[in-house]
Amino acid sequence: MNIEDSATPETTIAVGSSTAGTANRGGVVLAGLGVVAFSLTFPSTAWGLESFGPWSLVALRTLLAAAIAGGVLLAGRVPVPDRRHRAGLVVVAAGVVVGFPLLTTLALQTSTTSHAAVVVGLLPLTTAVFSSLRTGARPPRAFWIAALAGAAVVIAFTVQESGGALSGGDVYLFGALLVCAAGYTEGGRLAGIMPGWQVVGWALILSLPLAVAGAAVALPLEPVRLTAHGVIGLVWVAAGSTFIGLYVWYRGMAEIGVPRASQLQLAQPLLTLVWSFLLLGEEVSTAAPVAAIAVLVCIAATQRTGRARRPE
Numbered sequence: 001m002n003i004e005d006s007a008t009p010e011t012t013i014a015v016g017s018s019t020a021g022t023a024n025r026g027g028v029v030l031a032g033l034g035v036v037a038f039s040l041t042f043p044s045t046a047w048g049l050e051s052f053g054p055w056s057l058v059a060l061r062t063l064l065a066a067a068i069a070g071g072v073l074l075a076g077r078v079p080v081p082d083r084r085h086r087a088g089l090v091v092v093a094a095g096v097v098v099g100f101p102l103l104t105t106l107a108l109q110t111s112t113t114s115h116a117a118v119v120v121g122l123l124p125l126t127t128a129v130f131s132s133l134r135t136g137a138r139p140p141r142a143f144w145i146a147a148l149a150g151a152a153v154v155i156a157f158t159v160q161e162s163g164g165a166l167s168g169g170d171v172y173l174f175g176a177l178l179v180c181a182a183g184y185t186e187g188g189r190l191a192g193i194m195p196g197w198q199v200v201g202w203a204l205i206l207s208l209p210l211a212v213a214g215a216a217v218a219l220p221l222e223p224v225r226l227t228a229h230g231v232i233g234l235v236w237v238a239a240g241s242t243f244i245g246l247y248v249w250y251r252g253m254a255e256i257g258v259p260r261a262s263q264l265q266l267a268q269p270l271l272t273l274v275w276s277f278l279l280l281g282e283e284v285s286t287a288a289p290v291a292a293i294a295v296l297v298c299i300a301a302t303q304r305t306g307r308a309r310r311p312e
Contacts, residue, residue, distance in 0.1 A: 027255025031264050034249025037240050039271035042113040043279045044236040045105055051230020053222025054105045057237075059214035062097060064238035066208040069201035081202055085193065088186045092203040095183025096246065098210060101237070103176035107169035114282050117272035119173040121154035121295075126181040127262035134185050139259050143302055147259075150266045150298030157269075157291045184262065187246070188253035196250030200243060263302035266295045 048057045081089060107116055125147050131137055139147075190199045253261040270292040276282040 024256055027252045027261070028264070029252070030248045031252025031256060031261040034245050034252060035264050035268050036271065037245030037248070038265070039117075039268045040275055041237055041241040041245075042104070042108065042116055042272050043275045044233040044241065045101075045108055046113050046280055047229040047233030048237060049105070049108065049230075050227050050233070051225055052234065053218060053224075054102075054109060055214060055218035056222045056224065057234065058098070058102045058105050059211050059218055060234055061101060061238040061242060062204065062207050062211035063215060064234070065097075065242035066204040066211060068239060068243050069204040070208075072197065073201045073205070078198055078201070081194065081198075085190060088190050089199070089202050089206055091186040092183045092190070092199060093206040095179040095181075096187060097183075097203050097207045097242065099179035100176045100183065101242070103172040103179070107172035107176070109169070111169035111173070112282055113276045113280060114273050115158070116169070116173055117269040117276070118154055118158040119170055120177060121158070121266065121269035122151055123177055123180060123184075123268075124262040124265040125151040126177045127184045127265075128259040130181040130185040131188065131258040131262070135189060135258070137257070137259060143259065143263075146298050146301035147263055150263065150295055150302070153291055153294045153298065154266070154269060157287060160285075160287055184249075184253070185258055187250050188258035188261070191250040191254035196252075196254060197247040199250050200246040204243070260302060263299055266299050266302075267292075270295060 045057070048061075052060065104116060104120070111119075128139065128143075128147055132139065187196075187199050187203070249261070270288065273288050
């Protein structure tokens with residue numbers, strides 16, 4: 001708000017309302033683009049594992065993404081973040097840049113991408129809980145009802161698809177849920193203070209020493225068999241999922257709030273199922289369309305509940 005806005009309160013209300021509505025729609029679009037980018041992560045990781053071991057793949061994707069981020073930060077002459085923001089950036093780096101990619105990549109050694117997708121479908125609810133605890137936001141009751149309904153659909157779909165038994169990779173996947181939800185929450189908060197691409201960029205830079213050490217150790221120990229799929233998968237998870245996807249995702253979260261943005265991810269498992277069928281040739285059960293419709297209804301409900309209330 002500038003001086004002129006302060007001097008004309010009636011005009012400010014009208015303009016602010018219009019601007020908020022536009023930002024709200026733009027935030028939904030940006031967060032939605034992030035979901036589409038993320039939905040390709042598991043199929044791309046499966047492709048990457050054709051050429052690289054799990055530890056090498058995660059290290060290399062972080063190295064490439066950090067190189068992109070570093071170039072952008074240098075080109076923009078972005079100053080180093082204030083000391084008070086660095087702890088939050090460490091959480092983003094640990095949860096989103098390192099933890100989630102590593103745990104899900106390890107899980108995909110024994111789980112199919114479709115199975116991993118539906119388990120990670122619990123991420124929106126997990127993120128909403130973390131956000132509520134971290135920021136003190138109080139989403140309305142209707143929001144939680146819709147979110148829990150969406151989570152119930154995902155859980156039922158997971159149990160039905162797995163025949164009632166969870167695979168060993170689920171331990172990695174549930175750990176990935178926790179660390180990613182923490183990273184999303186902290187990243188969404190920071191994206192309200194600094195541009196989302198800077199949040200992603202500095203988180204990647206913080207992860208660079210660990211990625212260099214990981215690559216130095218893993219590459220000599222894990223065999224590398226370069227294939228077209230492997231290279232494409234590595235490039236996508238580095239540039240598409242890790243940098244571009246996180247950029248639009250955090251920017252969208254900053255505009256519409258972490259809880260509402262996180263519920264858009266309810267569509268991510270179903271999108272991943274589509275990509276798994278088209279790109280990997282995995283079979284998709286007949287229950288998928290039913291689950292897709294139910295999840296989209298839940299998304300529509302959460303988007304109509306409005307922004308979360310915050311304490312005074």
